[in-house]
Amino acid sequence: MSLIFFSGEELLPARLNALPNCKGVWLNPSGSSTTTSSSFADTASTSSVSFTKVDDQSRLRVDFHATCYVTGSVPDEVEFAVRFNSVDYLIAEGRLETASVHKQFSGVRIITVNAAAGTYTVQGRWRRSSGSGTITMDTNDFLSFAVSEAQE
Amino acid sequence: MPGLDFTNDDGDPLQAASMNALARHEVAGPTSASTITSPDPDALVYLAPGDSMTFQKRFNSTSLRIDMSTAITSSAASTLAIFGVQINSEYNVGQFRGIGGIYFASGFDAPETVSGVLLASGVPAATLTITAIVYRSAGAGTLTLAAGNPFFLAVREVRG
Numbered sequence: 318m319s320l321i322f323f324s325g326e327e328l329l330p331a332r333l334n335a336l337p338n339c340k341g342v343w344l345n346p347s348g349s350s351t352t353t354s355s356s357f358a359d360t361a362s363t364s365s366v367s368f369t370k371v372d373d374q375s376r377l378r379v380d381f382h383a384t385c386y387v388t389g390s391v392p393d394e395v396e397f398a399v400r401f402n403s404v405d406y407l408i409a410e411g412r413l414e415t416a417s418v419h420k421q422f423s424g425v426r427i428i429t430v431n432a433a434a435g436t437y438t439v440q441g442r443w444r445r446s447s448g449s450g451t452i453t454m455d456t457n458d459f460l461s462f463a464v465s466e467a468q469e
Numbered sequence: 470m471p472g473l474d475f476t477n478d479d480g481d482p483l484q485a486a487s488m489n490a491l492a493r494h495e496v497a498g499p500t501s502a503s504t505i506t507s508p509d510p511d512a513l514v515y516l517a518p519g520d521s522m523t524f525q526k527r528f529n530s531t532s533l534r535i536d537m538s539t540a541i542t543s544s545a546a547s548t549l550a551i552f553g554v555q556i557n558s559e560y561n562v563g564q565f566r567g568i569g570g571i572y573f574a575s576g577f578d579a580p581e582t583v584s585g586v587l588l589a590s591g592v593p594a595a596t597l598t599i600t601a602i603v604y605r606s607a608g609a610g611t612l613t614l615a616a617g618n619p620f621f622l623a624v625r626e627v628r629g
Contacts, residue, residue, distance in 0.1 A: 339534050339627035341588035345567060369629075380536065381567060382585045419572040421582045423538070457549050457572035457607070461585040465533060465627065 340366045341463040342441065349455040357398055357405045357442040360460060363443035368433050368464045377401065377428040379408060379439070381462040384421050385454045393448025397422055397464065400440040402432050409413040410446065419458060427467065439464050521600040524624050526592060533589040533629045535568060537601070539620040540580035541612055544572035548608030552583055554622070555600050556592060576610055580618060588629070599624055 346361050359365075360383070370377070379399050387393045396410040409424035441460060445452050454460065526533065533556070541550050551570040569585025601622050605612055614620065 329537050337627055338629050339532070339588065340629045341534070343567065343585055343587050345570070372485070384569075384571060386572075386574070415574075418574045421569075421571060421584060422582045423529050423582070424609075436577060459567070459585060461477075461569065461587065463586040465534075 328465060329344065336358055336369055337465045337467070338405065339463055340439075341462060341464040342366045344439065344460040346454055346456055346458060346460075347449050349453060351453045352443055353360050353445055353449075353451055355444060355446065357396075357400070357444045357468040359400075359440045360397075360441040360443050364460055366439050366462075367436055368439050369436045370432060370466055372468075373434050374431055376430075376467045377432075377439075378465045378467045379406070379426050379428065379462055380423075381408045381425070381441075382421070382423045383409070383441070383443075383454070383460040385413075385443075385452055386417055386419045386458075387448070387450040387452055389446055389450040390448060391416050391450055392452040393452060394446045395422065395452050396444050396446045397424070398442040398444075399426075399464075400442050401428055402430065402437055404430070412449070413448075413452070416450070471476060481544075493585070511566045521598055522624065523620075524597045524599055526594050526597055526626055529628070532629055533587075533592055533599075533628050534625045535566075535587045535589065535599070536623045536625075537568045537586070537621065538582070538584035539614065540582050540618050541571065541603070541614055542577055542580050543608070543610035543612050544576050545608060545610030546573060546575040548573045548576075548610030548612065548614050549606040550583065550603060550612045551606045552585070552601070552603045554555075554587070555602060556589065557595070557599075570606070580615070588627070 321410040342364055344364050350361050350418055383397055393413045396407055398407045406426055406428055408426045409422040411422045549572045551567055553567040566587055566589055568587045569583045571581045571583045
């Protein structure tokens with residue numbers, strides 16, 4: 318049975334329409350963290366969120382933003398990812414041309430894997446994908462991301 | 470829909486399909502150059518005319534998702550710009566909510582991109598005034614949002 322609003326529109330369950338399931342992380346680090354690894358590693362320790370997926374067949378949408386800089390040798394390249402269900406999904410990358418200059422990196426990704434409904438930890442990740450400098454986030458940097466559930 | 474609340478068999482509230490669009494609002498970009506030198510987020514440094522919005526939050530149990538992106542310049546080195554929002558006057562004191570920022574290691578003529586996303590919980594159902602703000606958290610550079618620079622701030626009600 319469909320319910321019809323006065324305007325003639327169909328009434329839909331809010332969880333399918335206006336109110337998507339969404340969790341997020343916002344972080345201004347209290348200290349400095351670095352990476353020189355070519356493998357993905359966790360960003361700062363609080364850069365994860367517990368997310369409850371309500372539908373087996375849904376996808377995840379992740380919106381990601383972070384700033385960082387490099388010290389030492391330049392140029393370098395940095396990649397950011399989110400780890401979901403034991404897999405790293407690349408979401409943003411870029412080049413750091415000048416030492417100590419902070420740059421912004423952003424990206425959006427739809428994770429299409431059909432993971433079963435349940436509660437998952439979504440963790441921010443990063444790596445130095447080229448170069449030999451030290452990729453750094455400190456108290457002048459920011460990291461935020463939002464995870465939401467999207468219909469297939 | 471005043472006076473009527475429909476739910477389905479799962480107890481989910483039902484809403485008109487157009488609420489999906491109505492649940493999102495955007496702030497207009499700057500129409501003239503704004504310069505920022507205030508070090509105090511409570512000073513409420515407004516970005517430009519049209520930098521605030523009213524937003525109808527429908528449920529107490531939901532959160533606000535706020536996405537922001539823009540570009541800004543600094544005239545001097547070692548200057549940190551922080552963007553965020555304040556939600557209603559009753560949440561202003563100590564409740565500045567940061568969304569993103571950029572640290573200028575040196576002064577630049579070219580704009581630097583700033584973007585971020587914030588999930589704000591604990592905000593009750595009400596007609597809210599959401600004001601975009603920016604302040605100079607550190608340094609002595611003059612921060613400038615030039616006329617015509619992109620500025621995007623979107624608010625949406627979400628579960629979680």
